[in-house]
Amino acid sequence: MESPQIPARRTFEPNASLVLVGIRGSGKRSLGFLAATALKRRFITEEHYFKEVTGVSRLEYLKVHGNQQFHSRYIDVLQSMLDNHRTDCVIECGLGSFTRIVQDRLREYSKKNPIIHLVRDIDEIQQQMPGMDEQSVDLLRKGDPLHRTCSDFEFYNLKDRSRVNGDDGSAEPRSAAASFKLQEVKEDLARFVRFVLGVDVNHSSYASPFELLETPPELRSFTHAILVRSSDLIDDTVNLQELESGGDAIELCVDLCQPDMHTVISKQVAVLRRNARIPVILSVDTSSTSLNRTDLTAFYIGILEHGLRLAVEYLVVDLGQDDFHLEKVIRSRGHTKIIGQRIFESSSRFSWNSEECLDVYSRAEKLGCQIVRLLRVAKSRDENTAVVEFTSKIRALPGNHPPLIAYNIGPLGRTSQVFNSILTNVTHKAITRQAISECDPQITSQDAIKALFQSYVLDPLHFYILGANVTYSLSPFMHNGAYQACGMGHKYRIPESPSLAVLDEFRRDPNFGGSSVVQPWRVELYHKLAAKSRHAEAIGAINTIMPLRGTPEGEMYSLQEQANRRNQAGPVLGWYGENTDWIGIMTCLNRHLSPRNAISAKTTGLVIGAGGMARSAIYAMLRLGCRKIFIYNRTLSRAQDVANHFNSWASSQVASAEVVRVLRSTQDDWPEDASPPTLVVSGVPADPDREEPPANFEMPLPWLGSPTGGVIIELAYKPLDTSLLQQMRRFRNSTGRSWALSDGLENVIEQGIAQFELMTGRKAPRRLMALEVLRNYEDENGRLNEKTIQARLDGVFS
Template identity: 60%
Template sequence: MVPSSFPVTRPSRTVDPEASLVLVGIRGCGKRSMGFVAATALKRRFITEEHYFKEVTGISRHEYLQQYGSHEFQHRDIEVLKLMLENHRTRCVIECGLGSLTRPVQEFLRQYSATNPVVYLLRDIERIQSLLGFEDQAVKRLCEGDPLHRTCSNFEFYNIEERSSVVNQTDEDAPDRRSVDYSFKLKAAKEDFTRFVCLVTGTEVDDSAYDSPFVLLETPPEQRSFTHAIFVRSSDLIEGAVNLPELESGGDAIELRVDRWGPGMASTVSKQVSVLRRNARLPIIFSIDSTASGLGRDRSPAEVREVYFEVAEHGLRLAVEYLAIDLLQDPDHLQWVVGNRGMTKIIGHHTYEPEERVAWDDDQCVSLYLEAEKLGCQIVRILRVATEREDNAALAKFTNKIHLGRTSQVFNSILTSVTHPAIDRANDTGRNPEITSRDAVQALFQSYVLDPLQFYILGASVAYSLSPAMYNAAFKHCGMAHRYSIPASATLSALDRFGRDPHFGGTSVVQPWRVQVSQKLASKSRHAEAIGAVNTIMPLRARPDGTMFPLHEQATRRNQAGPILGWYGENTDWVGIVTCVNRNLSPRNTISPLKTTALVIGAGGMGRAAVYAMLRLGCRNIFIFNRTRSRADTVAHHFNSWAGSQVVHVLQSPDEPWPADANPPCVIASCVPADPAGTEPPANFEMPPQWLGSTTGGVVLEFAYKPLETPLLKQMRRLRTETGRPWVLVDGLDNVSEQAIAQFELLTGRKAPRRLMTREARRCFSDASGGGSGTDQMPTVHNYTQPQTLNIHVR
């Protein structure tokens, strides 16, 4: 049933995963760029109105206008646009041009959005004016028709600008990623829009594809233990009270509470969601404060209800991961929202105010949960202010009644609302959370719910490792009482000693044991299996009866001590490589299975991870060179057998010419260790000039960082200066921090403080070279009177 106040023509978001995705918006909003991104992410054909018009009529739109005049052109343009949409209803990404501003096309798009995702793209008008060079009057006319796109679309995406890019930077600074804020133009937008279209269509994001219960991206927050949602009000963002880059850690999701609404706020909120996604890289919980003065306090109950569901509908348009709806709102409206949620998960929410005098043992609480379950909510969130100690016991009794949940805000297991040090609110409404994720995690350790664990690094030459500095800084930042250190005994047999310590949390594994250690594992991820090398070992713990917990339960028991029965092996080296390539490979060199060539130098554990990373990125033409050819042959045979085709080829000598039947490499990974073990050469490799024929440059990943400026990087700087080709150079510190960030999340189940770990790696490296030092003190935990929280995952 559709509520009477909701127009029947209101578009649906329940679409076939194969349905073509359509982009609409005014000129300059980025339809062409985002169309290419979407087509690449979804592996679909990209169709533009300009190209299709010429395909149908035989001439360009401009030529048609000149030959037949504006009236006939407009008629024909609308006709062709409808034909384009009708003939390509599946497996395409379609860009609509100016025709989307006409009434006939908009009406057609309204009907089209009943079966297909139609995405309205917005952008800052100042940026559009700058791009198009329009005068103010022309921009005003452009803006007048733009809001009509919202009426004929069912999704919305705000295309925000990059925080930084190589544009307007000097060649000396641009191609080297020395700053944690560095990105290529369109790189961040590409990541944002890729995730957006995958959410809209229900397609899996292909940058991790881990299939492991230990990986954060693979396990939604509601299925992990003690997750937190950073609480941000829309008014906080409007007033500039949030230090956005700092939101990257300190929570597992962001809850955006909309507390202002009115003319123009729809676009403002759309931008806020994009800004939060860009900076935090976390799922968004979209909620509504109907009691706020900026949203509903001065309106009649009927008006409040209409505004409430107008805002809720807008949240669904933005394809947020979660939408929180008040369970006491109009039932017909609630049913409509749940039925048109698309891929968004619904949190059935209600807050009992103290004056309502509703206790946990009242039948009303159980009825509310059952109504939410019947409605089809994926999560139920009930909040109530505790007034006496007995309330905690009553909450425990209530949760036992429905067989789910944990007591109090600190001990609530699913998406507890928390604040963040980056949020500086001038006024406290009394309804904002006061503890941070770090406060809550630290309290869990102090209450012995979580246990301090010991982590190590195993390898032949780890005295200079940056991992202890990165990990220990991250532990402090997250409020965790763990410790990461270098073991006294630098041998693989130390693993047996670790297995006798119930407080052992896991270990990093580096050269030369990445391959050898696989023999000691009880289980490993499919990626570690495919690579044939492991860089992360995690303990598999025992139940009280001596049997082993199943793997999915092992993931929920991270940060808890216990007897160890075996080892689980993972590999994050390939994840770091994928991240570095994606962030630094220019749009001109976007990986194509047929055209792109990759080159890997070295055939050890890191070389294996590099080959696998190239395969995961879509490259199907990979060359490997190693001083000992037999080792390169072994690696090539391993991956060709795994892939079922000849994708990895061995180069025999640095003196041979580049193979004539292959494009020169635009992705180069040097995996030669800085401190050689056995017969491995040191990191003094330089590329044979005849192998550097890529006219569009590419990206060079150097894994050695001792010294940081290796012979290969020096050579490539000279080549870039001499030829002007845009080679991007990624040094060893970049790679080591990226794999450590992924590894931290595997071992702890917490979102890594990416910027902090990257800065700490460079600070520690600088200190070792004679630089300064820094500290990161953990604040004390304060006691607050907080509402009791019960978040329940409806299974």
Template identity: 40%
Template sequence: MEASKNHRLFEPSASIVLVGCRGAGKQSLGFMGAVHLRRKLVTEDHYFKKVTGDTRSEYLSKHGKAAFTQRDVEVFKHMLDSNRSKCIIACGMTSLMEEAQSALRAFARTNPVVYVHREEKCIRQWLDEEGAEQLLALDKSHRDCTNLEYFNLYDPSNTSIDGRSGTTTPSEHHLANRSSKLLGAREDFTKFLDLITGKGVTRIWLESPFSVSAIPPEYRSFSYTLRLRLSSLLDMGLDMEELEAHGDCVELIIDTWPNNILDVIATQVALIRRKLRVPIIYHVEENPREERRRLPDEKDRMDTQLLDLGLRLGVEYLSLDLQRSEPLVNHILDRKGRTRIIGNYLYSGFRAVTWDDERMVEDYKRAQALGCDIVRMARLCTGDSSREVLEEFKARIQNGVPDPKPPLVAYDYSVLGVRTPLQSRILNPVRHPKIENKRDHLATVSTYPSSFAALFSNFVLDPLQFYVVGANVSYSLSPTMHHAAYEFSGMPHKYQAVSCTSLDDLNQICASPTFGGVNLTAPFKVAILPHLKIKSHHASVVGAVNVVLPLRGKTSFILDHANSRNRAGPASEFYGDNTDWRSIYTCLQRAVSPRNSVQPSRTTALVVGAGGMARAAIYALLQLGCRNIFIYNRTITNAVDVAKHFNDWAAQQGITAGGAHINGVGGNSATSHEVCHVISSTRQPWPEKYSPPTMVISCVPATSSDGSPPADFEMPLQWLKSPTGGVVVELAYDPLITPLVAQMQAFRDTVGPSWVVVDGLELVSEMAIEAFELMTGRMAPKRLMTQVCMKTWEQQQRDMSSGSS
């Protein structure tokens, strides 16, 4: 038996076409995708004018409807044929014409063609009331001429500093006036593009191998699958955010069949991606209504359509029951694209096949031969097997089946749930404690915290000690946030703040066999670099490290080191990473309005300071796509050194100041690599050649120790000329309302309402979240940590106030 040919595996450079109804967001997504993949953006309206010399309305007026329709389709076909690689093509409404859809079907044989759709109420805002129903009905025809789908989720939530959606806080640091129209769309869509081009996990792994998203769940030491039934999600009284961090991935089980099921499923997949940000396992239960039919073809019809939908939505994993009909199995394997297939075997009944039966090995070999990426074998029985019998079966697979062997998930379960949590190491099924899955025998007992805690109580994993170390960390907010996350996750770790300034003291901390990791502040971020065996790509570019992890054992494989987290032992070497930049990146991405979306050729940013945090801020801006960055620092020579560092790096990467890429297509024809500039005085006007800044990041401490301006910096009014406002990020949080924060809050309230102010408290919670995930390899409970951050800070303020009185 041979694996099927994968007909939906496209060349990574193949152009990606976006089609859909007016108002679906094709052009906005196309722009985001072009920036992310460094590709040329082709829009149908622009291409029509380029070819004909007229706009569409002008051509229609000159030549009449019949001639326009014929020419429109001709140009559409030419657009596809002339841009087959390294482009993002955003189509207009021509894609609704039958001849154009025939061209799209042909194009889809070699290229990704994505149907972009969204909630009907959002699209109606862009349509004339007359004819809207017909247009919305015609839009569904795009499913027949495309091979992928992206649901462009509209998220009306406004997330405040305490992490509660749709609520406000009375505190002065509430982030007001935050636009939500494209909140999260860029991250969702770029991840979707990474999946269909095959660049996602590989890129993350090469840049930061200890990142929680760098190692797929099937290759981690231990991983958990949060099982969610579609029926439960539709009736759920919980916010989706309450499911956060309860599993390394989500298994979406299609167990209900409403009339508009395709759109319902697409919406739920988009919600899981947006709110939980974990890989999705897509599983379709057999439809009991179809089971009652006599003909097997009728029984498989809807299941095939629903399984196809999972592949079209670009889910990371698709669960395929290998005991279903052979045509259905082959159909899915033939079209899997880059989705990984979990080949399922379910053995049930009083006479279920036992682990020592040779048929078990033969079933595994069949899944391997079919090309399944993971094999999942589960026995529904009255009593679980002894652990020894299951281990013997795994040993037979390991020793008796030739490589490459897909990872194996194998366990017993009964109506009482999984009986032996340690039977399977990866993709253990778990439930959310507040959701009753009455029909789900696989997850009626175990939750992620209880399952993970069992690894410590059974001495498989070890309690460790984590630290934040620096010159002045006695009032750090990190310990309470980390301890809250440990308790949530079932980990008995400890985290403490230690004030010190010598490398000898730091070395003593790191030498302990129970050392788990350390957050570094000044003066260690640069001084530690020569003492690290391995650094992430990010840390190397930034030139500073703020997280150090132990490398245990003599293995040379970085994956083994990453999977050794949460285990004690002597550390042979150390690994360094930088999460400061990612925290700044996240805050910027969350706060920048759609009107100020980064455009490499135009967007301008200002960084105040020239220390380690300023370096992280510049790197975050570059990762966002900004190519015009100004640095202001009291000591100009320091600013010049930082600018030269990143300009040299930009030259090495082929990144130009105008946002073009030397080896790519797009942007302008600029060849200068000077992405960073120094501005020497707050008295001088903003350089005329550049747009006023729409992103301002203050990276100076409350007190100055290195010549940098202290946190009494205020923006010169002549630099606040952006007509679309922007975002100001203040890194200092002691005091929380710095002169810059106070100035910009007043400016926002009286002059420029489009400005968003991000204070240091939001940033420090993001830093703790990033550090927790890097240190433990587990998903962080972000909302919980953010809430604890605010409450701890407020308690500190009350304690200081009562102490001073």
């Protein structure tokens, strides 16, 4: 396997332009557009720039001037394109990247700008281009590896999975229209390019100490990494769908050496990222290879270098390697964190209380490792006590030092695996292969969490839902199912007394864990908080309260300490407020938004209603980058209050004086100075259980002028098939416009998932929580049938 010479660095200015290279059919044009949209940048294609400079297309220039002059002019234009667009652009580089002169130019360019090599399965390219002959395919196959020599990153363009949708009132997670086919790769690529550029690395846009994405797993308590081997994926012994929960990271262990291993790893990393949606750790196990020492070292370092090209979040390096190779890798890590690892065999003379263990840790720190992982094959259970003492010794060192992962492996080491605080390797029920070595984990995350509850390290807590009418709430089914799946001893209930007086009971209960909050108390409770997230402040309403604990002497812990003490009982001194409604709405909007309707300066949003959910919808649109939002409500004064609230907030936050405008009547035409809306969220009640009559809102036809359709999010789910959704299906069928529809259950699921992770600090079992909601939902039409339930699950999670 030929590996490119590793660059001296992989860090760039956040506004550095990035360049996409790859063979024909790899997706440079479509992915370039998606990357530019995600980064809110200008997208420059080689074809368009050539015509801009010369006045004619490349084909026309070739016909007039001949091959030699075209080639010379083409190279000049391409170099000009690169030189004149160093910042704030995404650049598509065409077939010139096959030439030596352009490759040399790209290597020079990569010193300040990231070059990303797009890789795609050659069979998929052939299917996309059925007229391509075998000779052309062979040239592409042989030429593509050259791109690894002039790029510093690699992105595997994994095919989107197909979606099935119905027009019978069931949920429609994705549209089958062509413009929606790139949804999954859009999400994959957005995370990839942001990581490459260091945008939001280790910093969630949610900006809450309780949000999982805010704090990396090595800084949280009792986090786990699911270990998957390359051979597992090749042998198809992993149920990929189930990997979406059961760990805080996923470790791909490369345990094979076969032809084109780099491309195999690229695809495997892409597959795991798409299915697990958690950080990737890449490690290498060379124990089963038969290479000689020199070739083995070259293979090992080549895999590490390739892991950095894939921008994995964590890379494990063997501290048994010499400093020269390790320093070279660490120096070029970019934003990847290096885990320095040493595994002590059972025959090793080293023990946890020997000075040599401390020396290994110190060496890893001096090399520049961000995390140190020391493992030892246990010969007796006494060694589980010894590793705790060693860990305490490291924590007692003065100053700041890399986090330590230290535990015993093998059957006798399971106790230390349970009590190791960060990134313990675990197995998963989705992996059907049996353990093949002492290093393979033998417990799951569920096993470990259950053991922590049984040993009283973690405490069973009480969770509730507060609201005037919550008897039909689906939250207990969703949360209790998740607690059980994760091995947690918590219980989620509906209070017997539906009043705010129950807060006094919560304050006296040291095992109170948190509560969902629904109407009519989203705003009232907002004013009773000791602390709140900046999102709750911006929205002016909450849907979640959590206890703020302190010492028996009444000293309240810091918010970061509060987050670390989730799942532990203690005195309740106050309340912390958060809002996950906006996260659910934003997730649904993102999921259904087609590339054709990507957020731009012209994008317009429309929110129906003026309650707490409408506030969350406006905030979600603002977070997505929409700066023109209209609000309509039957009571004009309430709509104006909401508009005033967000315009005041926006003037200091997003440098815009007026982001929300009020529509006075459904009889009015759409304003001429704004594009028709492509983001529509209805937050008006359609619930027959409420005292007020259902709104039965329908969109005025003059407001549906978007030629590319858009997204309609209906937040009401009693009944599920509202008047608005019925109307939009009829409109879509009669006009052929690509409106994606999302009913209220989808948002219930998404905000509930966010709420579970917020209150417990654990990765939510998304599919299971969705299944609990769908199986227990019932309205005047009865329960959903199994076929509909499966279609919905497949639509969102398959």
